[in-house]
Amino acid sequence: MxxxxxxxxxxxLRDEGVKHLFGYPGGAVLNIYDEIYKQTAFxxxxxxxxxxxxxxxxxxxxxxxxxxxxxxxxGPGATNAVTGIATAYMDSIPMxxxxxxxxxxxIGQDAFQEVDMxxxxxPCVKHNFLVxxxxxxxxxxxxxxxxxxxxxxxxxxxxxxxDVTQHRCAYEYxxxxxxxxxxxxxxxxxxxxxxAAQMLLEAKRPMxxxxxxxxxxxxxxxxxxxxxxxxxxxxxxxxxxxxxxSPDPLFxxxxxxHGTIEANMAMQHCDxxxxxxxxxxxxVIGNPKHFAKEARRIIHIDVDPSSISKRxxxxxxxxxxxxxxxxEVLKLIQADKSKPxxxxxxxxxxxxxxxxxxxxxxxxxxxxxxxxxxxIEKLYEVTQGDAYVTSDVGQHQMWAAQYYQFDKPxxxxxxxxxxxxxxxxxxxxxxxxxxxxxxVACVTGxxxxxxxxxxxxxxxxWNLPLKVILLNNGYLGMVRQxxxxxxxxxxxxxxxxxLPDFVKLAEAYGHVGMTIDKPEDVxxxxxxxxxxxxxxxxxxxxxxxPRENVFPMIPxxxxxxxxxxx
Amino acid sequence: xxxxISLLMENESGALSRVAGLFSARGYNIESLNVAPTEDAxxxxxxxxxxxxxxxxxxxxxxxxxxxxxxKVQDLTDGSHIERELMLVKVRATGDQRDEMKRLxxxxxxxxxDVSDRTYTxxxxxxxxKLDAFLEALDPTAILETVRAGTSGIGRGDRIxxx
Numbered sequence: 067m068x069x070x071x072x073x074x075x076x077x078x079l080r081d082e083g084v085k086h087l088f089g090y091p092g093g094a095v096l097n098i099y100d101e102i103y104k105q106t107a108f109x110x111x112x113x114x115x116x117x118x119x120x121x122x123x124x125x126x127x128x129x130x131x132x133x134x135x136x137x138x139x140x141g142p143g144a145t146n147a148v149t150g151i152a153t154a155y156m157d158s159i160p161m162x163x164x165x166x167x168x169x170x171x172x173i174g175q176d177a178f179q180e181v182d183m184x185x186x187x188x189p190c191v192k193h194n195f196l197v198x199x200x201x202x203x204x205x206x207x208x209x210x211x212x213x214x215x216x217x218x219x220x221x222x223x224x225x226x227x228x229d230v231t232q233h234r235c236a237y238e239y240x241x242x243x244x245x246x247x248x249x250x251x252x253x254x255x256x257x258x259x260x261x262a263a264q265m266l267l268e269a270k271r272p273m274x275x276x277x278x279x280x281x282x283x284x285x286x287x288x289x290x291x292x293x294x295x296x297x298x299x300x301x302x303x304x305x306x307x308x309x310x311x312s313p314d315p316l317f318x319x320x321x322x323x324h325g326t327i328e329a330n331m332a333m334q335h336c337d338x339x340x341x342x343x344x345x346x347x348x349x350v351i352g353n354p355k356h357f358a359k360e361a362r363r364i365i366h367i368d369v370d371p372s373s374i375s376k377r378x379x380x381x382x383x384x385x386x387x388x389x390x391x392x393x394e395v396l397k398l399i400q401a402d403k404s405k406p407x408x409x410x411x412x413x414x415x416x417x418x419x420x421x422x423x424x425x426x427x428x429x430x431x432x433x434x435x436x437x438x439x440x441x442i443e444k445l446y447e448v449t450q451g452d453a454y455v456t457s458d459v460g461q462h463q464m465w466a467a468q469y470y471q472f473d474k475p476x477x478x479x480x481x482x483x484x485x486x487x488x489x490x491x492x493x494x495x496x497x498x499x500x501x502x503x504x505x506v507a508c509v510t511g512x513x514x515x516x517x518x519x520x521x522x523x524x525x526x527x528w529n530l531p532l533k534v535i536l537l538n539n540g541y542l543g544m545v546r547q548x549x550x551x552x553x554x555x556x557x558x559x560x561x562x563x564x565l566p567d568f569v570k571l572a573e574a575y576g577h578v579g580m581t582i583d584k585p586e587d588v589x590x591x592x593x594x595x596x597x598x599x600x601x602x603x604x605x606x607x608x609x610x611x612p613r614e615n616v617f618p619m620i621p622x623x624x625x626x627x628x629x630x631x632x
Numbered sequence: 633x634x635x636x637i638s639l640l641m642e643n644e645s646g647a648l649s650r651v652a653g654l655f656s657a658r659g660y661n662i663e664s665l666n667v668a669p670t671e672d673a674x675x676x677x678x679x680x681x682x683x684x685x686x687x688x689x690x691x692x693x694x695x696x697x698x699x700x701x702x703x704k705v706q707d708l709t710d711g712s713h714i715e716r717e718l719m720l721v722k723v724r725a726t727g728d729q730r731d732e733m734k735r736l737x738x739x740x741x742x743x744x745x746d747v748s749d750r751t752y753t754x755x756x757x758x759x760x761x762k763l764d765a766f767l768e769a770l771d772p773t774a775i776l777e778t779v780r781a782g783t784s785g786i787g788r789g790d791r792i793x794x795x
Contacts, residue, residue: 189653
């Protein structure tokens with residue numbers, strides 16, 4: 067039996083096992099929406115802005131490990147989706163975005179709601195397709211899912227002209243994909259793995275540095291086992307948090323621009339560095355020249371060869387799936403009779419403890435105003451570390467990363483690479499839809515939340531009981547912090563003096579709103595939000611210290627040992 | 633360092649723009665770029681001449697390999713290879729110049745493809761530097777138009793890039 071292109075799209079999503087589709091209808095995708103209406107295999111979540119559909123699908127993927135799926139119409143629907151696509155691309159999130167396109171005959175005619183989606187998204191997708199023939203549709207969608215999920219994951223756009231959704235052909239969803247031009251490496255080179263195991267055992271001042279690749283590659287168990295087997299210090303990037311249990315003493319906290327002293331100093335002064343699924347980016351090692359001043363040997367495991375030796379020369383590159391490679395490394399180390407040099411390791415840990423004793427995450431706990439760090443600590447306590455935490459971008463994001471002790475992978479969901487304000491709320495929706503029973507907290511600022519606040523309406527429609535933790539300091543806090551440090555306190559456009567009444571706003575959308583302005587009320591408010599109002603969306607407007615800064619801080623372009631401390 | 637990077641890619645619409653976009657987005661140089669289908673019509677062969685340090689060239693080849701449509705990448709300058717460029721030059725050829733032009737074309741083993749009473753159109757192949765040398769040998773005022781195809785390259789002997 068022949069199906070229309072629209073029926074084929076919906077059948078492909080069903081056969082791919084998609085359970086949630088985030089989107090917004092429009093002219094070019096009306097045929098597809100008509101088929102969505104007729105089916106029951108998956109739910110469609112209508113957002114209020116296309117950017118939110120893509121962020122929600124992205125976070126759904128981050129939390130579940132499955133491919134997130136979004137659908138938008140042509141033209142403005144497609145361009146609104148671009149920020150979401152770029153966000154997913156920078157953080158290597160597996161996602162398929164279906165965009166409508168004007169009919170094939172109208173392409174290139176500057177038709178109504180026409181935009182060259184393939185051209186616009188080319189630099190921010192893993193791959194994209196324009197499907198010109200209905201006969202290619204099913205195979206293309208299959209390829210899109212395959213490319214999105216394998217190797218270094220990433221978003222794939224499938225642009226479908228309206229007439230293709232009307233044309234008919236026989237439907238068969240391909241069982242497998244074989245592409246001569248795309249064969250990601252999964253197994254690491256055994257000789258290199260041997261070298262790595264040897265080098266690790268010989269280390270006098272070892273350091274294990276893990277990134278988002280550990281989360282994406284489902285290698286948290288292997289990382290944890292390796293760190294504990296060797297007794298070596300471990301750190302994580304912003305994207306890798308939860309890859310190793312944060313409360314564990316072997317964990318030195320996050321490294322980088324707002325990393326701990328102990329993590330940054332150990333990174334700078336180690337003699338053997340194992341990097342797993344991390345890419346030495348500018349927010350992590352700062353200035354690569356400064357980083358290279360200290361001699362160290364580097365082992366780098368990554369599924370993407372182009373991430374290796376990009377910013378930092380590596381001695382032992384290993385291309386492969388991080389979990390598989392670490393399994394091999396673990397086997398070799400367990401079988402090896404030689405053990406790490408205990409004396410050297412003891413001295414190294416003594417040095418690390420000295421750095422750690424500076425207690426760089428201390429803040430004024432006796433303050434009479436609410437300290438933002440305190441809110442995050444209480445959030446951790448009240449949720450017993452078991453919440454999914456999404457965030458927007460800015461100071462609140464760094465405090466959430468520093469003070470919520472993530473001990474499981476896929477619980478910390480934020481836009482690390484692109485740094486997209488407006489990510490947090492739609493991300494929380496995606497997570498809550500994936501895990502209806504879970505505690506989901508969106509840590510945000512009053513700048514970021516307003517970039518996608520319309521999604522409170524989507525949350526109402528779906529009764530999503532997520533909690534918005536607004537650290538409201540009345541400033542675009544991170545901008546203000548940079549202006550204080552580097553622009554002689556000229557606070558250009560970083561103060562928002564016409565903020566809405568967030569309680570009324572939450573109520574207008576049908577949710578519960580609270581304003582909390584005293585430290586002693588913080589815990590109870592959180593307990594109410596996750597207890598009494600368990601089944602409601604609660605918007606907690608915490609009025610926090612407007613002058614608080616994120617410490618430590620490495621100014622842009624400086625090295626790991628050039629931190630500004632409180 | 634100058635490098636000649638050869639690649640085989642799926643002959644899909646938009647494949648060229650993926651490569652060109654990669655170079656501009658990441659700030660890599662392109663000195664010349666030349667592309668056409670191979671004997672297998674589903675594949676295109678592209679030759680890119682670029683300049684960069686060893687690190688940059690390593691990144692370029694890795695990034696090219698990462699493009700989904702790219703099947704194979706080879707840095708021809710890694711081993712022995714042959715390179716050729718095609719040039720068409722239209723020169724003014726009047727009076728005494730006609731003989732002089734003909735001789736010069738012969739010396740450079742060029743061929744005159746088209747003749748009018750005022751012009752010659754000369755075809756020349758060779759390495760880029762040979763073509764440059766020919767242009768330098770000409771009286772600059774005699775050059776009416778030049779078209780260069782960009783370098784094509786192939787490995788010597790048994791060095792073969794095929795799938």
